[in-house]
Amino acid sequence: MTALSLENISKSFGDVQVLRNIDLVVEPEEFVVFVGPSGCGKSTLLRVIAGLEDASAGTVRIGGRDVTRTPPAKRGIAMVFQSYALYPHLDVEGNMALGLKQAGESRAVIAERIATAARMLSLEPYLKRRPSELSGGQRQRVAIGRAIVRKPDLFLFDEPLSNLDAALRMATRVEIARIHRELGTAMIYVTHDQTEAMTLANRIVILRDGRIEQVGSPMALYNDPDNLFVAGFLGAPSMNFLPAGRLGAPGATVGIRPEHLRLATEGPLAGTITHVERLGADTNLLVTLGSGETLTVRLFGQHPQQVGDAVALAFDAASAYSFDAEGQRIRF
Template sequence: MGSLELRNIRKSFGAQEVLKGIDLQVKDGEFVIFVGPSGCGKSTLLRSIAGLEDVTSGTVLINGEDVTVAPPAKRGIAMVFQTYALYPHLSVRDNMALGLKQAGTPTDEINTRVAAATEMLSLEPYLKRRPAELSGGQRQRVAIGRALVREPELFLFDEPLSNLDAALRVQTRVEIARLHRQLGATMIYVTHDQVEAMTLADRIVVLNGGVIEQIGSPMELYNRPANLFVAGFIGSPQMNFIEAARIGETGATIGIRPEHLSVSPTEGRFRGKVIHAEHLGADTNLYLETETAGLVTVRLFGEHRYAADDIVHATPDPAKIHRFDESGRAITA
């Protein structure tokens, strides 16, 4: 379908350098997700791949072809935005077909491609409707359909689910995953939502301050974060960070995921008081003020009847402890 290679991509807006030398290779058929906090450069990087931003320096290659200065229409990409960007006066069918008509695609070919996208996205009941008559999830499916009919080398998604409510986000996320499996297409996806990244991506690119902190599969990032930033960004609730000297451990900082702590009312490594308990049904989150480790979050599976002011003891799984040096890098030995 389409490969992507970025070589030392830099982008500045005046004196502000937003991308600081990005190198990345995406293979045919991969689903790669850019994540990071607001202002990290992930959307700017996606727009640079699309040709919507001119890079300050560096090279963009799609299928081995240098497209660094090529306009978006010549890059073989299709982009899905969070705002849908549908024409309000056109029907669903006409919104999907418009780009092909403007490109001079024969009518029979347009009909074939629109029919295939309609079936794939279950849009048949809505073809004659206009965007105002659709729900947010339906509009996003039309936007995806409009990208599908172009048969691009790369699909680019810019936070496509951020305007949807929680239930629709889950439903549309499943549809995008199914679509990727059906098409075998190369997809680049930007989100600030780590759940989307963990559930959709073949590989995740974690960005921070215009640089790549780590690239890896979801479970590689979860199990082997390269540094404190990745360790704190991946995982919910966030990893606990404890000054190693406070608890007699080696390294500068100890990291323990909330789900890797067990709790006992009578004994354990960290004694503390429950300052808040979140009862979520499937999970129970406890926030403990401990005597040695400070504030510690514990995630327990299922319902546990702990409450504020209870005294409990938390113990980490020794095999799941992460250690970081003074510079914040993971200690792997």
Template structure:
């Protein structure tokens, strides 16, 4: 069954056209991630789905119901915000149960759902604490628990990890992935972090300037990007791009090669000067330049390479990507 269908959805704020003919389908139980640079419209799209913003045109369907005129509280969604949005004067238990009380759910149902969510999120020892007594990661788990207790049709996450440090982001990302597995729920997650998108998603929706650039599984988009924007956005370090003439190929094409596909070679097509070396233990990232072109190579293992060194890199042409002047993939 389809959890969400967006058909020709547009959103304008006055003369500013923010969302442009969005067509997306999310299946029941799917984890979909909306990803793109700041200002691409991904958070606005999430708010339109939630009903916090009205679509200027187009149709929003949740399950079998068209919900364009349905208020947010009746859409069967629960939203987790970047800012946590917890009530400071309520303890964890009351923050998690507030929406259920407003829905006039029976007391035993409220207690059961809060207990269930707190077990899932390892919050059982914190139910009587207030938000000020919690770490950032614990506050985010409370915000997620507040969504879980509502048993929504769709969970919406709006950059929920942005306020956490690197270690907490990774841990909470793992918790969210585990939660999706436990609940088998439909989830839509907005982020500008392509690592979060690649590690969490069943389906990635790449947005740019209010339009959908490509939709597919993480590996589909990574291995078969439709255009230069998608190719450059997904992957860390990012894909290298250089004119075909730099490596002796004809035509006005741009060549794309992922950093892990470059290899040291005495007869390599790319002659570079090293600018910086990132020694990560298991990997070595070499940042260099070939003329005006910046080149990043990701080498497995440890390498004795220093800034200023002259190197040559080769690559398998079968693993290179080629784009025309408009950035469209040609082969």
């Protein structure tokens, strides 16, 4: 039995169609991340799964049940939002218990589930504190704990780390991954941050303009993109693109990842360094070619190059990607 099945899902707001014929199957215990540029439809798709938006067409199944017209509270889901959405007048324990009380669970069950969630999230010292007495990271852990205690069939996360600083984002990301391993429950996670997508997902769903561009494991998408959009979207710094004519080849667009370019005494590409990013473990060079294109070169470690230096660049032909005039991958 699948955790989630989306069959031909479409969604329109008036004359504006934001989701177009979405088909997707999520297996039990999978961690699936929706990612794409702003306006691609990822949050709308999550809201359709949750029942917060009605699909204009298509079928939503959770755990094998058709829930297309089922209210959110009866879908067997738990959702964690970007905003913590905690009740300020309740303490941590009260926030986690409220949904269970409304569902009619016994005091013993509520106490047991809260104790388990608090232990998983290291919230035991804070159970009697109100949200105003917690840090942002602690509040988000409470929101996750509130979802855990419901024991849903499916977890839904809508950009839950966006309000946290970089250090807390990383720590909370690690916690979410650990919780997924411990619970073994399917999770759908929406983010605009490709680092979150790459580090959390078993599979990534890349959306653009309301359509699925490609679905696959993080490394499969990174190493074997179907089209120019996917190739350019995944990767930081993003893939470099050049007309094939710059390399003496006919036709297509050529893509080269920054880490596949290297400095050489001579090479097929030559230009001037126009910017240097020294990151400690890596050095990024922006090199503007004589033809006007700017390429990013990612070098491991620390390097002495300066703005204004003339450099030649080389790469292995096997590491380059080719795309046709419509942006589709050419595989040889």
